[in-house]
Amino acid sequence: MAEQQLLEKYAELALKTGVNLQKDQALVINSSIEGADFTRIVARKAYELGAKNVHINWTDDELTLLKFEHAPEEVLTNIPSWQVEKHLDFAKDGAALLAIRSTNPDLLKDIDPAKVAKANKASGEAMKEFRQYTMNDRIAWSIISIPTGDWAQKIFPEKSREDAIESLWDSIFKIVRVDKEDPVAAWEKHNQLLHQARTYLNKKAYRALVFKSEGTDIRFELPEGHIWKGGSAETTGGVTFNPNMPTEEVFTVPHKYGVNGKVTAKKPLVYGGNMIDGFSLTFKDGKVVDFEAEKGYDTLKHLLDTDEGASRLGELALVPHASPISQSGLIFYNTLFDENASCHIALGKAYPTNVEGGSDMNEAELDKHGINDSLTHVDFMIGSAELDIDGETADGNLEPVFRQGAWAIDFNE
Amino acid sequence: MAEQQLLEKYAELALKTGVNLQKDQALVINSSIEGADFTRIVARKAYELGAKNVHINWTDDELTLLKFEHAPEEVLTNIPSWQVEKHLDFAKDGAALLAIRSTNPDLLKDIDPAKVAKANKASGEAMKEFRQYTMNDRIAWSIISIPTGDWAQKIFPEKSREDAIESLWDSIFKIVRVDKEDPVAAWEKHNQLLHQARTYLNKKAYRALVFKSEGTDIRFELPEGHIWKGGSAETTGGVTFNPNMPTEEVFTVPHKYGVNGKVTAKKPLVYGGNMIDGFSLTFKDGKVVDFEAEKGYDTLKHLLDTDEGASRLGELALVPHASPISQSGLIFYNTLFDENASCHIALGKAYPTNVEGGSDMNEAELDKHGINDSLTHVDFMIGSAELDIDGETADGNLEPVFRQGAWAIDFNE
Numbered sequence: 001m002a003e004q005q006l007l008e009k010y011a012e013l014a015l016k017t018g019v020n021l022q023k024d025q026a027l028v029i030n031s032s033i034e035g036a037d038f039t040r041i042v043a044r045k046a047y048e049l050g051a052k053n054v055h056i057n058w059t060d061d062e063l064t065l066l067k068f069e070h071a072p073e074e075v076l077t078n079i080p081s082w083q084v085e086k087h088l089d090f091a092k093d094g095a096a097l098l099a100i101r102s103t104n105p106d107l108l109k110d111i112d113p114a115k116v117a118k119a120n121k122a123s124g125e126a127m128k129e130f131r132q133y134t135m136n137d138r139i140a141w142s143i144i145s146i147p148t149g150d151w152a153q154k155i156f157p158e159k160s161r162e163d164a165i166e167s168l169w170d171s172i173f174k175i176v177r178v179d180k181e182d183p184v185a186a187w188e189k190h191n192q193l194l195h196q197a198r199t200y201l202n203k204k205a206y207r208a209l210v211f212k213s214e215g216t217d218i219r220f221e222l223p224e225g226h227i228w229k230g231g232s233a234e235t236t237g238g239v240t241f242n243p244n245m246p247t248e249e250v251f252t253v254p255h256k257y258g259v260n261g262k263v264t265a266k267k268p269l270v271y272g273g274n275m276i277d278g279f280s281l282t283f284k285d286g287k288v289v290d291f292e293a294e295k296g297y298d299t300l301k302h303l304l305d306t307d308e309g310a311s312r313l314g315e316l317a318l319v320p321h322a323s324p325i326s327q328s329g330l331i332f333y334n335t336l337f338d339e340n341a342s343c344h345i346a347l348g349k350a351y352p353t354n355v356e357g358g359s360d361m362n363e364a365e366l367d368k369h370g371i372n373d374s375l376t377h378v379d380f381m382i383g384s385a386e387l388d389i390d391g392e393t394a395d396g397n398l399e400p401v402f403r404q405g406a407w408a409i410d411f412n413e
Numbered sequence: 414m415a416e417q418q419l420l421e422k423y424a425e426l427a428l429k430t431g432v433n434l435q436k437d438q439a440l441v442i443n444s445s446i447e448g449a450d451f452t453r454i455v456a457r458k459a460y461e462l463g464a465k466n467v468h469i470n471w472t473d474d475e476l477t478l479l480k481f482e483h484a485p486e487e488v489l490t491n492i493p494s495w496q497v498e499k500h501l502d503f504a505k506d507g508a509a510l511l512a513i514r515s516t517n518p519d520l521l522k523d524i525d526p527a528k529v530a531k532a533n534k535a536s537g538e539a540m541k542e543f544r545q546y547t548m549n550d551r552i553a554w555s556i557i558s559i560p561t562g563d564w565a566q567k568i569f570p571e572k573s574r575e576d577a578i579e580s581l582w583d584s585i586f587k588i589v590r591v592d593k594e595d596p597v598a599a600w601e602k603h604n605q606l607l608h609q610a611r612t613y614l615n616k617k618a619y620r621a622l623v624f625k626s627e628g629t630d631i632r633f634e635l636p637e638g639h640i641w642k643g644g645s646a647e648t649t650g651g652v653t654f655n656p657n658m659p660t661e662e663v664f665t666v667p668h669k670y671g672v673n674g675k676v677t678a679k680k681p682l683v684y685g686g687n688m689i690d691g692f693s694l695t696f697k698d699g700k701v702v703d704f705e706a707e708k709g710y711d712t713l714k715h716l717l718d719t720d721e722g723a724s725r726l727g728e729l730a731l732v733p734h735a736s737p738i739s740q741s742g743l744i745f746y747n748t749l750f751d752e753n754a755s756c757h758i759a760l761g762k763a764y765p766t767n768v769e770g771g772s773d774m775n776e777a778e779l780d781k782h783g784i785n786d787s788l789t790h791v792d793f794m795i796g797s798a799e800l801d802i803d804g805e806t807a808d809g810n811l812e813p814v815f816r817q818g819a820w821a822i823d824f825n826e
């Protein structure tokens with residue numbers, strides 16, 4: 001277990017900078033039982049900060065695995081209405097949502113990927129209404145991570161379980177700036193830098209971005225009125241929050257029908273407890289028309305088959321290869337970390353907030369604007385030290401955006 | 414932690430003899446996080462026995478306490494409809510319910526008893542429909558206990574936390590016959606003995622029982638058609654199950670309007686995280702008209718004030734003073750154990766199954782038959798080595814039932 005003082009600082013950061021908990025607000029926490037010690041600290045601090053209620057949705061890896069091993073498909077795909085109602089109840093009451101993730105990347109590796117895909121799809125369908133609250137920033141939400149033994153040993157296979165957990169805590173504390181004297185202030189400064197980048201890109205309003213590196217040659221058209229976001233976000237009610245901690249990305253939405261070329265992933269992707277690695281996708285008019293994978297081909301296939309939108313893109317994110325996470329030299333097998341070490345794109349649903357007026361558009365309008373919809377949203381990493389990115393201006397000129405994995409722009413100019 | 418082999422046997426006993434889990438049935442488990450290791454064993458075994466789904470309602474003492482300390486009354490008394498729906502959903506699907514209790518008897522000792530009472534009442538009201546399923550044996554349910562550190566140290570205050578937990582495991586294993594070679598068979602034999610006693614009392618059909626010991630002189634009228642139960646029960650669907658493990662009692666329902674005299678409790682009662690001790694109650698025509706308590710007077714007052722039925726009785730149970738739990742010489746501060754060491758009565762709701770045709774009666778009919786209703790049902794212990802009980806026959810004769818805390822009857826005659 002990590003030092004008590006750092007855990008307290010981390011809990012406070014998650015509440016203040018993460019969900020920006022307000023007095024008399026309810027807080028919903030998703031946590032594993034293995035993380036109970038930390039979660040209890042968060043709950044106590046939340047009440048101290050004036051939460052009127054802290055509700056915890058406990059999960060347990062071992063029970064999840066048992067269920068996938070033994071329960072019949074109709075149980076795995078039946079998301080009871082009380083479960084949906086629970087989430088909606090809290091959302092309608094304006095609760096903040098803190099997800100404390102700590103999964104084992106290999107948890108479901110021996111489970112038939114088709115089974116996992118069906119369960120994920122059922123959950124995605126049932127939670128459609130609730131997802132509007134998070135993906136349209138109607139409530140404040142934040143995702144953070146804490147170690148489990150299995151996850152830590154996946155990252156540090158040569159270490160003992162205890163040492164691996166300790167090392168992962170150290171890495172996380174560093175990456176989310178909990179080791180700084182005043183983490184909340186450090187995050188404010190960090191957010192300013194991300195806001196500079198997104199302001200620059202919003203002013204440029206590129207028609208498209210072109211990515212080139214080994215195995216990658218692809219043009220992402222950007223919809224008219226697309227918005228670059230990154231760092232802190234704001235709820236429709238005006239509360240500033242940080243959806244992801246860590247976060248190093250600025251991101252927007254690629255055009256649903258305007259992606260052409262081939263991308264190769266540069267890091268493994270853990271999806272639904274299964275790993276996909278050494279994979280590339282070929283797009284035509286926004287849709288995946290071909291793909292290959294050295295590992296997890298079936299899982300990738302099931303992911304792409306989730307629904308119509310799962311084989312189109314919903315996010316395009318820029319992260320310098322020299323980001324603190326990248327510099328740690330570690331592969332985390334956890335999207336929250338790995339996506340913030342690398343430029344990435346996401347299959348599936350786009351954030352409606354990434355386009356002018358998107359929060360108020362219905363599905364048909366979003367489609368017309370080139371904004372993708374799906375039950376799923378899965379990021380994967382395509383950045384590297386060799387990646388070059390050009391921005392295509394309205395008159396067709398190309399301007400350097402990234403060179404050799406780093407910003408080609410000096411935002412202070 | 415106790416020996417793995419004994420834990421496995423205990424889990425198996427709870428599933429086979431406790432809820433008698435059927436193939437393709439769902440199982441709902443209520444468990445504390447502190448008991449996760451044991452609960453995981455139960456879940457694994459349940460799936461191995463053919464459960465189609467194991468759903469766990471996790472609780473955590475620390476979070477419960479935090480909530481009572483910080484949350485406003487409207488949060489504490491608001492039982493959301495999804496929570497009710499969750500329980501009803503499983504009940505309607507015929508799920509079995511296993512409660513693995515492991516609470517700290519002093520958990521809420523610093524919380525205003527009025528607050529606790531209001532929260533309990535709200536939950537009692539919200540769960541009224543669901544309670545029909547358990548109290549009318551429409552589903553199979555069972556309550557068992559496992560140690561927590563706080564609870565174990567309350568029983569063994571002179572021991573280290575670890576040793577206290579170890580000792581409590583040992584006591585529990587002994588009391589629930591897990592130390593026997595074949596616990597399931599041992600329970601069958603035990604149930605036969607309890608069935609002998611209840612058959613005898615059912616044949617006798619006493620008009621009343623009269624209890625006499627130090628501080629106690631009271632006559633309990635028994636309703637016409639009252640039924641003595643004890644040991645295993647049967648669901649309306651015909652599945653044999655054991656609602657409590659341990660259980661040493663045979664019990665019936667005293668007449669709602671026919672209790673007169675004074676009883677003195679012989680053991681402390683833990684109610685809603687608070688202790689009531691050294692208390693006695695005076696009844697007139699079934700209702701508490703006077704009471705005193707050396708400790709927890711306010712908690713007792715709030716309990717009696719829960720509703721109209723909380724100051725009348727719903728259960729009368731006979732347990733020889735020489736029961737295995739009593740012989741352990743321990744006070745468990747846990748009703749499941751303490752009630753099975755002593756004759757006891759319960760304030761509040763009666764089991765409709767304790768009267769001929771009761772399961773099909775509505776509230777008015779139950780009242781007419783002298784069967785009490787309430788949001789609450791709280792047992793407290795009135796037995797001792799000095800207790801004498803007489804049975805009053807239809808023609809007014811008195812027959813010895815208990816002498817000096819033991820059966821005055823030889824069931825094998």
Ligand SMILES: [Zn+2]
Nearest residue numbers: 249251317339
């Ligand atoms: Zn992203």
Ligand SMILES: [Zn+2]
Nearest residue numbers: 315346377379
């Ligand atoms: Zn994403």
Ligand SMILES: [Zn+2]
Nearest residue numbers: 662730752792
């Ligand atoms: Zn009883």
Ligand SMILES: [Zn+2]
Nearest residue numbers: 728759790792
């Ligand atoms: Zn009882």
